[in-house]
Amino acid sequence: xxxxxxxxxxxxxxxxxxxxxxxxxxxxxxxxxxxxxxxxxxxxxxxxxxxxxxxxxxxxxxxxxxxxxxxxxxxxxxxxxxxxxxxxxxxxxxxxxxxxxxxxxxxxxxxxxxxxxxxxxxxxxxxxxxxxxxxxxxxxxxxxxxxxxxxxxxxxxxxxxxxxxxxxxxxxxxxxxxxxxxxxxxxxxxxxxxxxxxxxxxxxxxxxxxxxxxxxxxxxxxx
Amino acid sequence: xxxxxxxxxxxxxxxxxxxxxxxxxxxxxxxxxxxxxxxxxxxxxxxxxxxxxxxxxxxxxxxxxxxxxxxxxxxxxxxxxxxxxxxxxxxxxxxxxxxxxxxxxxxxxxxxxxxxxxxxxxxxxxxxxxxxxxxxxxxxxxxxxxxxxxxxxxxxxxxxxxxxxxxxxxxxxxxxxxxxxxxxxxxxxxxxxxxxxxxxxxxxxxxxxxxxxxxxxxxxxxx
Numbered sequence: 001x002x003x004x005x006x007x008x009x010x011x012x013x014x015x016x017x018x019x020x021x022x023x024x025x026x027x028x029x030x031x032x033x034x035x036x037x038x039x040x041x042x043x044x045x046x047x048x049x050x051x052x053x054x055x056x057x058x059x060x061x062x063x064x065x066x067x068x069x070x071x072x073x074x075x076x077x078x079x080x081x082x083x084x085x086x087x088x089x090x091x092x093x094x095x096x097x098x099x100x101x102x103x104x105x106x107x108x109x110x111x112x113x114x115x116x117x118x119x120x121x122x123x124x125x126x127x128x129x130x131x132x133x134x135x136x137x138x139x140x141x142x143x144x145x146x147x148x149x150x151x152x153x154x155x156x157x158x159x160x161x162x163x164x165x166x167x168x169x170x171x172x173x174x175x176x177x178x179x180x181x182x183x184x185x186x187x188x189x190x191x192x193x194x195x196x197x198x199x200x201x202x203x204x205x206x207x208x209x210x211x212x213x214x215x216x217x218x219x220x221x222x223x
Numbered sequence: 224x225x226x227x228x229x230x231x232x233x234x235x236x237x238x239x240x241x242x243x244x245x246x247x248x249x250x251x252x253x254x255x256x257x258x259x260x261x262x263x264x265x266x267x268x269x270x271x272x273x274x275x276x277x278x279x280x281x282x283x284x285x286x287x288x289x290x291x292x293x294x295x296x297x298x299x300x301x302x303x304x305x306x307x308x309x310x311x312x313x314x315x316x317x318x319x320x321x322x323x324x325x326x327x328x329x330x331x332x333x334x335x336x337x338x339x340x341x342x343x344x345x346x347x348x349x350x351x352x353x354x355x356x357x358x359x360x361x362x363x364x365x366x367x368x369x370x371x372x373x374x375x376x377x378x379x380x381x382x383x384x385x386x387x388x389x390x391x392x393x394x395x396x397x398x399x400x401x402x403x404x405x406x407x408x409x410x411x412x413x414x415x416x417x418x419x420x421x422x423x424x425x426x427x428x429x430x431x432x433x434x435x436x437x438x439x440x441x442x443x444x445x446x
Contacts (some may be wrong), residue, residue: 053363054363054364056279111443114443136360136418137359140276140277141277141279172445173444173445174443174444174445175441175442175443176445177434177437177438177441178434178438181431181434181435181438182438182443184415184416184419184435185435185438185439186443188411188412188413188414188415188416190411191411192407192410192411192414192415193407193411195359195414196407196410208404211400211401211404212404212407212408214400215400215401215404215405215408216439216442216443217442217443217444218398218400218442218444219398219439219440219441219443219444220334220337220397220398220405220409220439220442221396221397221440221441221442222395222396222397222398222399223398223446
């Protein structure tokens with residue numbers, strides 16, 4: 001049920017390879033791979049900077065410095081902050097969706113799929129500090145044309161999770177209540193963690209995810 | 224247990240009257256009252272704008288227009304966006320703290336105090352659209368000197384709620400688990416609602432708060 005890190009990496013590669021983020025120059029295979037690796041490094045460094053000083057406090061010179069590149073070289077890979085922000089959004093929602101799809105395809109029961117959501121989010125906060133903050137807080141600063149596909153993916157994902165909640169209620173593994181509100185409470189418990197979970201100080205994401213899941217599973221009222 | 228709106232208003236008046244946001248010119252009492260009322264109107268209009276186009280998309284001309292003031296008149300009341308952002312933060316955390324203190328002083332049991340947290344947040348999202356987004360998303364854009372007192376108040380409030388969770392666990396009204404994580408789950412359920420609760424389309428905040436509270440109280444697992 002835990003999301004293996006290779007999955008996140010696969011997703012990252014897929015998303016970074018998306019049409020909107022194609023390398024500008026064509027070349028032999030080795031160059032494409034190098035470009036992808038470089039883009040991933042730039043993305044990771046930029047996300048750390050966004051987390052540290054805020055999206056608006058970061059400029060392309062700082063991103064170049066974090067990636068160990070000169071500014072003209074940086075522009076060879078990335079058109080600007082907006083492209084980085086879009087890539088962060090694609091990576092985040094793409095990973096969540098891919099992991100949920102994999103669980104559903106593997107025949108995991110609805111309750112296990114819901115638990116997986118909590119684990120995914122804690123793992124993403126841990127593995128990619130800054131991405132999740134950019135995802136939640138800077139969506140509306142994306143170019144409106146870029147907002148639409150991300151919003152569509154996000155809405156599809158939320159709808160999917162609500163349908164899983166409904167299925168779990170029908171199966172009797174989740175107590176009957178409003179499925180949409182139940183899903184929002186689940187998202188709240190894990191998504192809100194980007195405000196308090198400190199990846200390199202607190203226990204591992206799987207440990208915290210399990211504890212938070214159990215708190216929600218059992219509820220506040222003593223049984 | 225619901226937070227009467229007069230309480231929020233009292234808090235607003237108190238916070239707007241804080242030393243940092245004193246009117247710049249002294250005058251008779253009627254002027255002070257008018258200044259406070261005007262500041263509140265400016266704050267409300269600015270919060271709506273922040274919610275609509277994002278903090279960075281708003282300038283002082285837009286805030287003046289929303290308040291029906293000329294720009295020089297606006298500057299008579301408010302020094303700039305940073306002051307508005309600070310006032311929003313003070314209002315938000317001040318209201319939460321004041322309502323919790325009132326419940327504790329009235330002898331409410333720990334469980335009722337925790338339920339009150341959920342109601343407070345939904346009511347704030349409903350009554351002040353935009354404030355809560357500014358509170359959660361733009362804290363780090365406050366002048367660092369202004370961040371410190373807000374962070375201190377926020378931390379005190381979180382610590383207070385954790386102590387209430389601990390008390391409820393001792394009393395046996397809340398199931399024993401990690402009190403800090405339990406508090407974070409509670410905050411997640413209500414705070415995250417600023418991302419999905421639509422004040423003028425969804426049911427009243429008290430209704431949604433009750434449903435979310437019951438979902439968390441009973442837990443996902445059927446009893």
